Amino acid sequence: MEIAANDISQTLCQSVAEAAGLGRPLQLCGSGSKEFFGRRATGTRLDLTAHRGVINYEPRELVITVRAGTRLAELESLLAAEGQMLAFEPPHFGPSATLGGSAACGLSGPRRPYAGALRDFVLGVTLINGRGERLRFGGEVMKNVAGYDLSRLMVGAMGSLGLLLDVSLKVLPLPETERTLVQACTEEQAIERMNRLAGTPLPLTGAVYDGLQLYLRLSGSEPGVVAAQTRLGGEVLADGSGFWRRVRELEHPFFDSSSANGPDNGRPLWRLSISPGSPPLGLPGRQFIDWGGAQRWLIIEQPGEQPTEQLAERLRAVAVQHGGHAQLFRGGDRNGAVNHPLPGPLMQLHQQLKLAFDPQGIFNPGRLYPEF
Amino acid sequence: MDHTPRVNPSVDPSVDKPGLIKALRQILPAQRILHEREALRPYECDGLSAYRQVPLLVVLPDDAEQVRRVMQCCHERGVPVVARGAATGLSGGALPLADGVLLSLARLNRILHIDPLNRTARVQPGVRNLAISQAVEGLELYYAPDPSSQIACTIGGNVAENSGGVHCLKYGLTVHNVLQLKLVTAAGELVTLGAEALDAPGFDLPALLIGSEGMLGIVVEVLVKLLPTPERAQVLLAAFDDVSKAANAVGDVIAAGIIPAGLEMMDGLAIRAAEDFVHAGYPVDAEAILLCELDGANEEVSAHLARVRQQLLDSGATEVRTAENEEQRALFWKGRKSAFPAVGRISPDYYCMDGTVPRKRLAEVLLETSRLSAHYQLPVANVFHAGDGNLHPLILYDANRPGELKRAEDLGAEILELCVRVGGTITGEHGVGHEKIHQMCVQFNAAELAQFHAVKRAFDPHGLLNPGKAVPQPRHCSEYKALGSDTLTPPSARDQDARDQDARDHGA
Ligand SMILES: Cc1cc2nc3c(=O)[nH]c(=O)nc-3n(C[C@H](O)[C@H](O)[C@H](O)COP(=O)(O)OP(=O)(O)OC[C@H]3O[C@@H](n4cnc5c(N)ncnc54)[C@H](O)[C@@H]3O)c2cc1C
Numbered sequence: 093m094e095i096a097a098n099d100i101s102q103t104l105c106q107s108v109a110e111a112a113g114l115g116r117p118l119q120l121c122g123s124g125s126k127e128f129f130g131r132r133a134t135g136t137r138l139d140l141t142a143h144r145g146v147i148n149y150e151p152r153e154l155v156i157t158v159r160a161g162t163r164l165a166e167l168e169s170l171l172a173a174e175g176q177m178l179a180f181e182p183p184h185f186g187p188s189a190t191l192g193g194s195a196a197c198g199l200s201g202p203r204r205p206y207a208g209a210l211r212d213f214v215l216g217v218t219l220i221n222g223r224g225e226r227l228r229f230g231g232e233v234m235k236n237v238a239g240y241d242l243s244r245l246m247v248g249a250m251g252s253l254g255l256l257l258d259v260s261l262k263v264l265p266l267p268e269t270e271r272t273l274v275q276a277c278t279e280e281q282a283i284e285r286m287n288r289l290a291g292t293p294l295p296l297t298g299a300v301y302d303g304l305q306l307y308l309r310l311s312g313s314e315p316g317v318v319a320a321q322t323r324l325g326g327e328v329l330a331d332g333s334g335f336w337r338r339v340r341e342l343e344h345p346f347f348d349s350s351s352a353n354g355p356d357n358g359r360p361l362w363r364l365s366i367s368p369g370s371p372p373l374g375l376p377g378r379q380f381i382d383w384g385g386a387q388r389w390l391i392i393e394q395p396g397e398q399p400t401e402q403l404a405e406r407l408r409a410v411a412v413q414h415g416g417h418a419q420l421f422r423g424g425d426r427n428g429a430v431n432h433p434l435p436g437p438l439m440q441l442h443q444q445l446k447l448a449f450d451p452q453g454i455f456n457p458g459r460l461y462p463e464f
Numbered sequence: 465m466d467h468t469p470r471v472n473p474s475v476d477p478s479v480d481k482p483g484l485i486k487a488l489r490q491i492l493p494a495q496r497i498l499h500e501r502e503a504l505r506p507y508e509c510d511g512l513s514a515y516r517q518v519p520l521l522v523v524l525p526d527d528a529e530q531v532r533r534v535m536q537c538c539h540e541r542g543v544p545v546v547a548r549g550a551a552t553g554l555s556g557g558a559l560p561l562a563d564g565v566l567l568s569l570a571r572l573n574r575i576l577h578i579d580p581l582n583r584t585a586r587v588q589p590g591v592r593n594l595a596i597s598q599a600v601e602g603l604e605l606y607y608a609p610d611p612s613s614q615i616a617c618t619i620g621g622n623v624a625e626n627s628g629g630v631h632c633l634k635y636g637l638t639v640h641n642v643l644q645l646k647l648v649t650a651a652g653e654l655v656t657l658g659a660e661a662l663d664a665p666g667f668d669l670p671a672l673l674i675g676s677e678g679m680l681g682i683v684v685e686v687l688v689k690l691l692p693t694p695e696r697a698q699v700l701l702a703a704f705d706d707v708s709k710a711a712n713a714v715g716d717v718i719a720a721g722i723i724p725a726g727l728e729m730m731d732g733l734a735i736r737a738a739e740d741f742v743h744a745g746y747p748v749d750a751e752a753i754l755l756c757e758l759d760g761a762n763e764e765v766s767a768h769l770a771r772v773r774q775q776l777l778d779s780g781a782t783e784v785r786t787a788e789n790e791e792q793r794a795l796f797w798k799g800r801k802s803a804f805p806a807v808g809r810i811s812p813d814y815y816c817m818d819g820t821v822p823r824k825r826l827a828e829v830l831l832e833t834s835r836l837s838a839h840y841q842l843p844v845a846n847v848f849h850a851g852d853g854n855l856h857p858l859i860l861y862d863a864n865r866p867g868e869l870k871r872a873e874d875l876g877a878e879i880l881e882l883c884v885r886v887g888g889t890i891t892g893e894h895g896v897g898h899e900k901i902h903q904m905c906v907q908f909n910a911a912e913l914a915q916f917h918a919v920k921r922a923f924d925p926h927g928l929l930n931p932g933k934a935v936p937q938p939r940h941c942s943e944y945k946a947l948g949s950d951t952l953t954p955p956s957a958r959d960q961d962a963r964d965q966d967a968r969d970h971g972a
Contacts, residue, residue: 152715154718225911227912231888233822233888233889234820234852234853234854235628237892238890239904239907239912239935240679241672241675242916244639244668245668247668249667253667265723268721288581291583293604315767320761365659365661365662365663366660366661367584414660415659417664417665431665431666438656441649441669444923
């Protein structure tokens with residue numbers, strides 16, 4: 093197999109050690125599909141896509157270990173051939189998206205509230221720290237509490253703590269069948285219904301509201317899904333899987349005006365991650381509700397008089413009031429405060445952790461927060 | 465006398481005890497500070513009672529603010545602190561330090577808020593695991609991780625160990641079921657990690673804290689996720705005349721595309737001990753049994769039951785029984801959940817291991833374990849989370865027979881190293897604690913251990929939280945590797961010295 097040929101970890105270790113020696117920042121780059129996300133990073137680009145390939149896949153073990161440069165699409169089709177899947181339904185945001193980029197960004201799709209997030213499926217990683225040392229944490233077994241869980245810590249750290257070489261993930265069987273039910277209702281009714289149903293034993297794996305209709309996805313064995321469908325009522329959506337793919341990829345028409353291909357280079361797209369049962373937020377603009385109420389997408393078409401920073405403050409305040417945070421997901425000023433600011437003591441912990449992994453501050457400086 | 469290696473040697477071993485008591489009395493009522501020998505005695509060990517150490521003081525705060533001030537006080541004085549929940553831990557994680565404060569979280573035992581719509585419960589760390597599920601039973605909700613110790617162990621201890629249970633195959637470990645933590649740092653600062661939402665800005669600090677064994681902070685509040693009680697749960701009991709067949713059946717069931725809610729295995733010795741103890745109705749002539757629980761919607765469970773039953777028979781089960789009613793289901797599980805104490809009845813002492821291996825290596829590891837058991841002349845009973853590959857060999861020994869504890873430890877060490885060799889880990893859910901500190905040197909290299917220490921320093925620069933546990937010093941590992949486990953004095957052999965010294969120190 094080509095597996096040995098595509099191991100460039102030696103070279104990467106050297107590049108990192110060299111950069112550390114010179115104190116020269118590096119931008120860790122996958123395919124670039126998520127470059128829009130997070131803050132704009134500085135530093136010399138280090139391409140990781142050549143470090144690719146499946147190191148180990150044993151369907152019976154429900155585990156796959158792949159190099160970080162492996163394409164997500166390739167990985168998913170490999171799993172599908174064995175009747176398995178990545179249950180966190182990661183968004184790709186491009187045909188060449190890599191697993192490493194997905195892990196660093198820590199993004200999960202509509203199945204997230206029911207099956208778990210990307211971090212929930214991480215069993216282990218191999219990484220290069222800011223000293224150029226190659227380290228392995230976790231492993232390929234389902235349970236492992238030896239040492240601190242540094243594998244999960246990498247997820248969502250935007251490459252600021254380490255360069256991911258490979259990731260071991262737990263995979264799950266594909267559901268036998270899936271069905272999407274649609275029902276018109278108000279926002280208030282949708283939120284109430286999503287949350288009430290999530291508290292009952294239904295095979296629910298997706299719940300979104302597009303401003304007009306509530307979409308519920310059921311997954312599982314045929315008799316289980318049929319029984320749930322009978323109980324819930326509503327119309328069956330013809331192209332269910334297409335619908336959920338568009339929601340996952342932010343390609344649903346709701347998001348059109350926020351896309352880079354849209355007018356004005358795209359309106360800013362805000363993401364409010366809040367407690368799922370939070371009532372309608374009463375904010376200006378249009379909203380799309382995913383994650384059974386826990387993820388609210390917001391686009392403000394007519395910004396009006398309000399200066400951007402004031403608007404950001406308002407969104408953050410509303411999110412905090414509902415137990416969460418607001419993030420400028422796409423568009424807007426990528427050099428600004430795109431991620432929700434951290435309280436002082438928490439920022440201090442972040443900076444100390446950054447130092448613990450990357451004492452020279454060479455990995456993706458500024459990508460997560462301007463402070464590190 | 466201190467029998468655990470220190471993270472930071474700058475900790476002053478000669479603590480001014482009267483001065484410390486005086487300072488603590490500014491924070492807590494006098495009766496919440498225990499300092500007399502007899503009062504301290506009950507706190508000398510956790511569930512791994514082979515290792516004992518009476519602490520300098522025990523402090524029993526009533527709320528998070530007191531915890532914060534106690535930590536501040538100890539920080540100012542450079543006094544190390546060990547947190548303690550219910551002390552059911554099996555790795556000596558809550559083993560006290562002779563010159564340190566033992567901080568009991570047991571009195572922080574209130575359920576603060578239950579939110580049915582958002583399906584969460586906000587609880588203090590001293591709340592018992594089972595108490596959460598009991599409190600939300602009327603809402604048809606429950607807290608999923610269910611360690612066998614759940615009637616006693618605390619949620620704070622669960623967080624510290626990332627505890628699992630018999631249902632974590634499908635519903636995950638503590639890390640998958642906790643949304644937010646409030647943490648008091650070593651310096652006595654209160655920080656909130658995670659959110660009421662499904663994620664939080666910045667690093668995933670709940671993931672880092674969960675399973676950190678009380679080394680990075682004191683957990684003073686936990687927001688847990690609640691799940692809907694399944695419409696139906698049904699358990700199958702499959703009997704096998706051969707341990708390897710049972711072990712291989714585990715992989716076969718999962719390969720069939722079904723994730724059971726729980727998939728547990730017991731070997732002959734464990735079956736008979738449990739049957740004598742709780743009369744669960746187990747087949748006592750079997751060499752192994754699997755308990756396989758399926759849950760979900762009624763129709764789904766029916767469909768899966770038929771398939772799993774057939775799979776178990778195809779994998780060589782001699783008999784497959786379905787629990788006929790809820791009582792029988794509860795009884796099947798009771799036998800499993802009481803297996804440790806049941807084994808405790810047939811042997812003066814037992815030593816529980818916790819290695820995890822890939823499922824496909826289960827049969828081979830069980831076989832090798834029984835070979836080692838014969839070699840060391842100590843019986844081993846197996847009762848474990850088979851679906852996760854998480855083994856719990858229980859080594860039976862008698863501490864009163866000279867040399868037996870040492871032999872049990874050596875056998876245990878060999879089993880753990882075997883687990884690492886086949887691609888597994890030395891601990892799946894019980895933690896490293898004091899116990900498995902040597903074996904950490906086998907699983908991690910010097911650079912990896914150094915990275916752990918660097919993370920520890922980010923939270924606790926002076927090494928005051930549970931020093932000496934969980935992560936060995938590189939020096940310690942080079943000694944271990946150079947000398948081999950036989951010649952390096954194991955912690956327990958020094959244990960008696962420690963107790964004698966301790967007694968002298970306190971004039972007992
Ligand atoms: C019969 C038996 C069966 C068991 N079965 C299982 C099982 O099925 N699955 C499983 O995972 N475990 C099991 N265990 C192990 C044990 O019950 C768990 O590790 C449990 O989580 C420990 O909780 P505790 O409250 O007793 O913690 P303790 O033993 O008191 O402490 C454990 C660790 O947590 C730290 N700690 C405690 N509270 C806090 C806090 N608030 N903040 C920071 N650190 C803290 C302590 O310092 C220590 O390091 C079993 C134990 C027994 C005796």
